[in-house]
Structures are given as C-alpha cells and as structure tokens.
Amino acid sequence: MPTGCGLCMAGAKSVLFVTGVCRDNCFYCPVSRDRRGRDVVYVNEVPVGDPKDVVEEVAASMSEGVGITGGDPLLTLERVEEYVKLLKEVFGSRFHVHLYTTGTALSRGSLERLVSAGLDELRVHVVSSRSLDAVGVALEYPVDVVVENPAIPGREEFLKSLVKRLDSMGVRYVNLNELEVSESNLDSLVLRGLRPSSSGRSVEGSRDVAVKLIEWVEESGLGISVHYCPAVYKDAYQYPRRLARRALSTRRFFEVVDGGVVRWVEVGGVDLRDVWLAGAVVRLGDRYLAPLRLAEVLGFGTVVEALPTTPRRVLNEYSWCRH
Numbered sequence: 619m620p621t622g623c624g625l626c627m628a629g630a631k632s633v634l635f636v637t638g639v640c641r642d643n644c645f646y647c648p649v650s651r652d653r654r655g656r657d658v659v660y661v662n663e664v665p666v667g668d669p670k671d672v673v674e675e676v677a678a679s680m681s682e683g684v685g686i687t688g689g690d691p692l693l694t695l696e697r698v699e700e701y702v703k704l705l706k707e708v709f710g711s712r713f714h715v716h717l718y719t720t721g722t723a724l725s726r727g728s729l730e731r732l733v734s735a736g737l738d739e740l741r742v743h744v745v746s747s748r749s750l751d752a753v754g755v756a757l758e759y760p761v762d763v764v765v766e767n768p769a770i771p772g773r774e775e776f777l778k779s780l781v782k783r784l785d786s787m788g789v790r791y792v793n794l795n796e797l798e799v800s801e802s803n804l805d806s807l808v809l810r811g812l813r814p815s816s817s818g819r820s821v822e823g824s825r826d827v828a829v830k831l832i833e834w835v836e837e838s839g840l841g842i843s844v845h846y847c848p849a850v851y852k853d854a855y856q857y858p859r860r861l862a863r864r865a866l867s868t869r870r871f872f873e874v875v876d877g878g879v880v881r882w883v884e885v886g887g888v889d890l891r892d893v894w895l896a897g898a899v900v901r902l903g904d905r906y907l908a909p910l911r912l913a914e915v916l917g918f919g920t921v922v923e924a925l926p927t928t929p930r931r932v933l934n935e936y937s938w939c940r941h
C-alpha cells in the first residue's frame with residue numbers, strides 16, 4: 619500500500635485543499651458547490667487565510683503528513699510549492715506529502731520544483747492520455763507514483779487496460795476509490811444511469827467493479843498492487859481517527875476524550891467563593907465549564923458533546939443523569 623494511504627487510514631494525514639479551480643470536467647466530480655471553480659484554501663475543512671493557519675491545524679491534528687488536493691493543485695503551483703517547503707521546514711523531512719492531480723498541467727519544470735520542495739508522492743487521476751504522459755514523466759523522478767481513479771460501473775474494460783498499461787510502465791500502486799455520491803454530483807450520476815447505493819454515500823455497483831478488478835489482477839499475475847478504498851472508510855475510520863488525534867492534542871483540562879469527540883459539563887449558578895468549586899470550573903461569560911465528575915458530585919449539569927475543532931463544534935447537549 620502507498621505510504622500516503624497507510625497514514626491516511628491511521629488518521630495521521632491532514633487534508634490541504636489548495637484550490638477549487640480545475641480545467642477538467644469529470645461528471646463524477648465530488649467537489650462541493652461552494653468550492654468548485656473557486657480559488658479557496660482549506661485545511662481539514664478550516665478556511666485558510668495565512669500559511670501559518672495550515673501549520674497550526676496540522677500541529678493540532680498531530681498529523682504526520684498532508685494530502686494536497688483540489689481542484690487541480692498544479693494550477694496554483696507557487697502556492698503548493700510554498701506549502702510543501704513550509705511544512706517540510708516546520709515538521710521535518712519525514713513529514714509525508716502527497717499530491718493529487720490529473721497531471722494534465724504537469725511539466726518537467728513543475729515536477730522538478732515540487733520534488734525539490736520535498737514532495738514524496740504524486741497521485742495521478744487518469745482522465746486522458748496526457749495523464750499517462752504525466753505518469754511516465756513522474757516515474758523518472760525520485761517521487762512515489764500512484765494512480766488513483768474511481769471504480770465506475772460500466773468502465774471495467776477501461777480500468778483493466780489502464781492497469782495493464784500502468785503495470786508495463788512500472789507503476790507500483792493503483793488506488794481504486796469507491797465512486798462517491800455528493801450533493802454536487804448526484805444529478806450528473808443519475809443522468810448517466812448510475813444510482814446511489816442504500817447508504818446514499820456511494821454509487822451502486824462501484825465496490826463490485828473494484829473487487830472484480832482486484833481478483834482479475836491476482837489471476838493475471840500482474841506485479842502491480844491494486845488497493846480499494848471504500849467510501850464508508852472515510853466516515854467510519856479515517857475522519858474519526860484524525861479527530862481523535864486532534865482531541866488528544868487540544869484537550870482542555872475539563873474535557874473527556876471519547877474517540878473523535880470531547881465531553882464536558884456546564885453548570886449554572888455555582889458559588890465561586892467555594893474554593894473547591896472555583897478550582898474545578900472555568901467561567902466563560904455566564905457559563906461554567908467543568909469536568910463530568912463535577913456533575914456527579916452536584917447531581918446536575920448539562921453534558922456537552924462536541925467535535926474537537928477550534929472552536930469546538932457542539933453536536934449534542936443533554937441533562938446529566940446518574941443512570
């Protein structure tokens with residue numbers, strides 16, 4: 619498995635979205651409407667105004683690498699180069715950087731700049747013969763080359779010939795994504811006869827395409843490694859694991875970390891002249907924030923459950939109850 623995938627599965631990768639601009643026009647593009655075509659930057663869903671925002675978020679998430687995505691990151695080459703250099707400078711040479719692109723805007727000059735900035739892995743989404751040319755060029759450089767395409771029902775033969783071709787070129791890894799359904803691509807998918815699966819998260823039949831392709835690779839005896847990334851994996855493992863790392867590194871003394879969420883209790887009307895209470899609560903405006911054990915002692919309080927973002931994103935509030 620490519621290094622970038624291993625770190626991502628462990629929740630140890632931050633996602634750096636460097637631009638929503640892209641010259642390709644994939645019918646299955648999952649980029650949200652508020653980002654598509656717009657030159658905006660986000661790190662882990664947080665809007666970025668300054669490069670130091672990226673460093674802070676990566677540090678808070680205790681990430682061991684970033685995945686640079688878009689849009690097509692190569693359309694903002696200088697920005698990407700600046701981020702790669704900065705992240706390598708701050709977090710060290712072992713900090714892993716991979717970048718997604720269709721490669722249609724890749725040149726030897728741009729690749730040289732990215733590799734000397736510290737790029738570790740190039741992920742090429744093959745959309746045309748120009749993408750394959752980019753793969754060929756990248757194989758000449760000291761960077762891991764991975765091809766990452768969605769598993770689209772009806773495209774089985776295309777994927778087989780692509781994998782054969784990549785194998786003959788010397789590519790070591792192919793990553794097949796389960797084709798995701800999003801608000802922004804649903805109409806386009808349905809127009810092409812594709813249907814959302816029962817989860818509503820992915821396209822029906824996409825998983826079967828990937829599994830059959832992997833079986834075919836095994837039977838064919840090809841040396842290339844093909845990995846399947848299910849859509850549910852992001853929600854069920856990768857995202858909660860990243861949040862769990864962030865929760866541990868940003869935990870406030872009154873918070874309890876439970877996987878990818880934090881909990882605390884809010885109590886009203888406590889008497890801060892009580893020395894014990896004063897030491898146990900934090901006053902925030904007219905609210906008092908405290909560890910859950912305070913509610914156990916007092917017998918009341920409102921439990922707050924939140925994502926460990928900055929500021930905390932509250933998911934749920936409920937009255938504390940002994941049972």
Ligand code: SF4
Pocket residue numbers: 640641642643644646647648649688689690720743
């Ligand atoms: S290359 Fe990526 S960002 Fe561009 S249109 Fe295709 S899926 Fe969307």
